[in-house]
Amino acid sequence: MLETKLGSLRLANPVLSASGTYGSGWEGRTFSDLSRVGGLVSKTVTLRPRHGNPPPRIWETASGMLNSIGLENKGVEWFLADTLPKMRTLGPKLIINIGGETLAEFVQLAELFCSAGIDALEVNLSCPNVQEGKLLFSTDPRMTERTVAAVKRVANVPVFAKLSPNVTDITPIARAAEQGGADGITAINTLIGMAVDWRKQKPVLSRGIGGLSGPAIKPVALRMVHEVAKCVRIPIIGVGGARTAEDVLEFLCAGASAVEIGTASFVDPAVFVGIVDDLERLLTEVGSSVGAMSRSMLRNLPQPPPMHGRQAELPR
Amino acid sequence: MQTKLLRVRRVRDLGGDSFALEIDGPIPTTLPGQFFMLRTERHWPVLLPRPFSLFDRAADGSWGSFLIKVAGPGTKALVEQRTGEGVHVTGPLGRPFSDDVLEPVCIAGGIGLAPFLSLARRYRELGRPLPRLLFGGRNQAALAGIEDFAGIARVFASTDDGSHGFHGLVTQLLDSLLVSKVVQPGETVFCCGPDRMMHAVAKLCEQRGLRCFLSLETYMACGFGVCNGCTVEVQGPRFHGWPYSKACQDGPVYESCELSLH
Ligand SMILES: Cc1cc2nc3c(=O)[nH]c(=O)nc-3n(C[C@H](O)[C@H](O)[C@H](O)COP(=O)(O)OP(=O)(O)OC[C@H]3O[C@@H](n4cnc5c(N)ncnc54)[C@H](O)[C@@H]3O)c2cc1C
Ligand SMILES: Cc1cc2nc3c(=O)[nH]c(=O)nc-3n(C[C@H](O)[C@H](O)[C@H](O)COP(=O)(O)O)c2cc1C
Ligand code: FES
Numbered sequence: 413m414l415e416t417k418l419g420s421l422r423l424a425n426p427v428l429s430a431s432g433t434y435g436s437g438w439e440g441r442t443f444s445d446l447s448r449v450g451g452l453v454s455k456t457v458t459l460r461p462r463h464g465n466p467p468p469r470i471w472e473t474a475s476g477m478l479n480s481i482g483l484e485n486k487g488v489e490w491f492l493a494d495t496l497p498k499m500r501t502l503g504p505k506l507i508i509n510i511g512g513e514t515l516a517e518f519v520q521l522a523e524l525f526c527s528a529g530i531d532a533l534e535v536n537l538s539c540p541n542v543q544e545g546k547l548l549f550s551t552d553p554r555m556t557e558r559t560v561a562a563v564k565r566v567a568n569v570p571v572f573a574k575l576s577p578n579v580t581d582i583t584p585i586a587r588a589a590e591q592g593g594a595d596g597i598t599a600i601n602t603l604i605g606m607a608v609d610w611r612k613q614k615p616v617l618s619r620g621i622g623g624l625s626g627p628a629i630k631p632v633a634l635r636m637v638h639e640v641a642k643c644v645r646i647p648i649i650g651v652g653g654a655r656t657a658e659d660v661l662e663f664l665c666a667g668a669s670a671v672e673i674g675t676a677s678f679v680d681p682a683v684f685v686g687i688v689d690d691l692e693r694l695l696t697e698v699g700s701s702v703g704a705m706s707r708s709m710l711r712n713l714p715q716p717p718p719m720h721g722r723q724a725e726l727p728r
Numbered sequence: 729m730q731t732k733l734l735r736v737r738r739v740r741d742l743g744g745d746s747f748a749l750e751i752d753g754p755i756p757t758t759l760p761g762q763f764f765m766l767r768t769e770r771h772w773p774v775l776l777p778r779p780f781s782l783f784d785r786a787a788d789g790s791w792g793s794f795l796i797k798v799a800g801p802g803t804k805a806l807v808e809q810r811t812g813e814g815v816h817v818t819g820p821l822g823r824p825f826s827d828d829v830l831e832p833v834c835i836a837g838g839i840g841l842a843p844f845l846s847l848a849r850r851y852r853e854l855g856r857p858l859p860r861l862l863f864g865g866r867n868q869a870a871l872a873g874i875e876d877f878a879g880i881a882r883v884f885a886s887t888d889d890g891s892h893g894f895h896g897l898v899t900q901l902l903d904s905l906l907v908s909k910v911v912q913p914g915e916t917v918f919c920c921g922p923d924r925m926m927h928a929v930a931k932l933c934e935q936r937g938l939r940c941f942l943s944l945e946t947y948m949a950c951g952f953g954v955c956n957g958c959t960v961e962v963q964g965p966r967f968h969g970w971p972y973s974k975a976c977q978d979g980p981v982y983e984s985c986e987l988s989l990h
Contacts, residue, residue, distance in 0.1 A: 435954040442729045443818075443952075455956075463971055470949050470957030472776050477949060481956045484972065626775055678776055678950040679767070681818060682731055 413701045414692060416450070416669050418647045419570040419595030421532050423450040423505055423670060426660060426702050427687050430651050430674030431456055431509035431534060431574070432481065433625075438498045444682035447503025453672060454491075454499070456511040456536045459521060461487035466618045471607045476626030476653075477675060478605050480619040483511055483539075488521055492528055505531040509574065513542040515555075515562050522563045522571075532569050534649075535560060537589075538576040538601045550576040550601075553588035560592030570595035572649060577629075577636055578604050586640040598649040598672065599640050600633050626675040627653045634666045641667020641710055655683065657690030664705040729756075729952075731818040733769060736809045737791055742872035745798045746839065747807040748783065751815055755792030758782045759824030760847035761918075761943050761981045765951040766794065766806060769814030773801040777818065779948050779976075781842035781920075784849075784876070795842040795873050821951050822980050825941060829916045833938070834881070835862045835898060835929055837921025841873050843943055844920070848880040858882050860910065864898025864925070867891045884910075899928045906936055913937035918981075930984035940984040946975035953977040961988045 414425035428451040434440055437452040446452065464484025471478045485491070499506055508530045512518035522533055537550030537559065549555045550573075560573050573589035575582060577600040586597055602623025607616040615621070633652025641648055650668030654660055655676030663671045676683050695701055737750040758764075767777035783795040798804050809815065825832070825847065834844045844861055851859050861881040865871045868891040877883050885893030886901040894901045898921075905911040913936055919929045920943040933940035949955040958975040964986045967973055973982075 432956075433954060439953040443731060464956065464959070467959040467961065467972075468947060469959050470947065470955065472774060472949070475775060477775065479949075479955070479957060484956050484959075675775070675949075678955055680731060680816070681950070681952055 413695055414688070416702050416706065418532070418572070418649065418669055421505065421570045421595075424448075425450040425688050425691065426664065426668075426670040426706075427684050427691070428507070428649065428670055428672045429453050429677065429684065430672035431536065433674035434677050436495045436499045437502050437504075438495070440677070440681050441502060444685040446684070448688055449504045449684045450670060450688075451505035451507050451531070452499060452502065453507045453534055454495070454509050455485060456483050456509045456539075457485055457488050457491045457521065458483055458511050458513075459488055459517045461485065461490070468617055469622075471616045471622065473605070473607060473624065474628060476624050476628030478607055478617060478622035478624055479602070480617050480622040482619070488524055492524065496528060496530075507532040507534050507572070509534040509536050511536040511539045513539065515541075515543075515559055518559055519562050519566055523566045526566065526568045530569060532572060532595075533563065533567055534572045534574050534598055535563055536574050536601070538574065548576055548578075550574075550585055551579050553584045556585050557588040557592040560589050560594045564593040572596040572598050574598035574601060575640075576601045577632060577652075582636050583639055583643045586644050590644040590646050594646060596647045596649060596669075597640055597644060598651060600629075600636050600652050603629055603632060625652070627655060629653045630659065634662060637663060637668050638666040638709065641707060655679070657687045657694055660687060660691060661694065661705055664702060664707075665709045667707050667710060669706045729819065729821070731816055733814050734817050736811055736813045736815060738811050739807055739809060742795075744869040744872045746872035747796050747798070748793045748873070749796050749806055749809065749815075750791055750793040751817065753786065753788075753790045753792060755782070755785050755789045755817075756820060757789065758785060758792075758820040758846065759827065760850060761824035761843050762820035762822050763951070763980060764794070764817050764819030764821065765948075767802075767816045768805050768809060769816060771805065773805050776949050777816065777951065778802040778806070779821075779945075779951055781943070782820065782846055783842045783873070784845050787853075795839060797839040818951065822976055823978060825918050825943070825981050829918070831857050831859065832916050832918045833860045833862065833902075833911050835864075835902065835917055835919040835921070837864050837898060837925040838870060840919075840921030840925075840943070842920070844881070844918070845873075845876055847918070848877060852880050860884065860905075862886070862898055862901055862905070864888075864901065864921075897928070898925060899932050902929070902932060903936075911938070915939070917941065919943070927989050930987075930989055933984065941981055942984055942987065944975055944980045944982065946980065948976055951976045962986050963988065
């Protein structure tokens with residue numbers, strides 16, 4: 413009833429941790445039985461160690477939070493030696509999120525992880541490409557396609573492209589990822605925002621801006637998952653603001669085949685198993701399944717009229 | 729470690745916007761300096777849970793309490809809880825004060841008193857000498873919670889306005905105790921309080937040849953080491969050259985020489 417598929421990756425249920433919000437899973441192992449989670453997504457791993465940004469890095473906002481961690485991590489060598497073996501003892505499917513500053517770095521990371529043995533790769537395309545004026549990979553269809561294609565060439569596991577919502581239109585990027593051979597799309601990463609300390613007359617976060625996550629972004633994430641679902645045939649991992657089984661079902665209906673839970677795990681470190689239990693209960697109640705719910709809005713509903721048309725119809 | 733839904737036993741108003749939030753157990757064994765993430769079960773007005781030191785705990789863990797000063801919506805919701813209402817409690821979290829220091833000089837400002845009651849109780853249980861507690865506040869009302877230390881600590885209070893105890897800052901109190909040899913150079917200070925006070929205490933300790941540990945109140949999101957948000961700039965062998973540390977895991981207690989105090 414709860415099983416789902418992301419390309420060739422079979423998951424016992426559609427509930428995954430999100431990248432950067434549950435460490436490697438190891439830190440959370442005492443809170444609940446993590447073997448019951450559909451899969452664990454690692455924090456973004458980079459080739460070299462990264463110290464990340466100076467504090468302050470986080471700030472709570474209305475129904476959400478801003479972060480600018482700066483991809484702090486000890487690098488792939490440490491991850492392979494120390495973290496991956498620990499993750500393996502936890503039970504669920506392991507999806508490793510990788511981040512590169514160049515196309516070559518993505519390829520190198522993919523090779524290292526595929527030979528180490530993992531279940532899937534998630535390519536964090538919200539990374540600046542240092543060879544292309546620090547433009548984020550995921551803001552450009554060409555860079556997205558090339559990066560995904562290069563990773564696919566060396567990967568022996570499914571590859572998911574994680575997209576940034578900070579673009580005028582996500583659909584050409586999603587199509588580019590599909591064109592590059594991605595086995596799935598993860599949407600969305602955080603929305604860029606800012607918090608201001610008016611007494612100091614400066615931004616709260618050290619880097620000025622940060623990524624917004626949490627319940628505040630759920631409507632945006634649902635909209636983008638739905639838009640992507642309408643333009644690609646590959647499965648989608650929905651992420652952004654989900655914290656309950658109902659939220660997971662909403663993402664499934666809108667077009668997702670699995671859902672990552674990020675900020676909600678800060679609120680409740682055992683959130684995943686609670687969602688899995690509730691999901692089972694809700695689906696039993698309505699006599700449905702994850703498979704039937706997934707993408708159901710694309711099957712059931714007539715295509716919504718284009719945006720400008722809809723706005724024109726709204727009563728003033 | 730787990731998140732438990734526990735029940736409020738009662739909330740005691742200690743004056744000066746401070747409250748003791750008492751919670752029915754089971755409260756796990758906790759070392760002085762460790763903390764818990766708290767969130768009300770209903771009507772939690774914000775998103776993230778909030779960190780609090782454990783103030784007191786029954787020897788059998790059947791209840792525990794938190795010393796809470798109202799600072800914003802989260803703390804307000806917690807102290808407005810009524811008997812029987814639910815609180816989500818995660819912990820104990822973080823690294824405690826070193827347990828190897830047999831006769832610490834505890835210095836607290838305001839709500840920074842919280843970690844030292846369980847320290848005093850623990851030291852009595854272990855048959856160690858009574859810890860010295862220097863507690864400073866703006867005025868008498870700011871010394872909420874101090875009565876609980878009667879008989880389990882040697883208490884020295886100071887107020888900025890002289891309304892209670894030593895007239896002056898807690899650093900001046902420390903200096904006077906060095907003169908009267910109640911505190912000797914080479915001893916170890918455990919300090920918790922507002923940033924400015926902790927910085928002043930750390931500086932004075934350095935000048936007077938005292939070792940100094942600070943318990944930081946760093947802004948946190950998760951409290952259990954997964955968000956990388958509670959970053960503190962650090963130096964020293966414990967961090968293997970890494971310039972940052974997670975206050976919720978490596979801290980909240982740091983030796984002052986590990987911190988870049990500006
Ligand atoms: C390890 C630890 C132990 C603690 N123990 C106790 C305790 O025993 N008792 C107690 O009363 N409090 C304690 N605190 C502090 C307590 O967690 C905060 O007061 C609480 O989170 C405030 O939440 P709020 O929703 O009421 O207010 P918020 O609205 O979250 O904050 C209140 C005000 O403080 C500001 N603020 C809060 N934290 C920071 C920060 N780090 N940097 C800059 N500005 C900040 C906010 O901007 C706001 O103006 C502890 C904190 C830590 C990290
Ligand atoms: C503190 C924090 C750190 C994050 N780190 C990463 C990261 O390293 N790599 C990544 O791809 N996404 C990262 N994200 C984004 C999340 O994986 C997720 O896409 C986003 O937070 C939206 O989901 P949520 O609202 O459920 O948190 C991070 C988010 C937060 C809040
Ligand atoms: S508060 Fe999240 S890592 Fe420390």
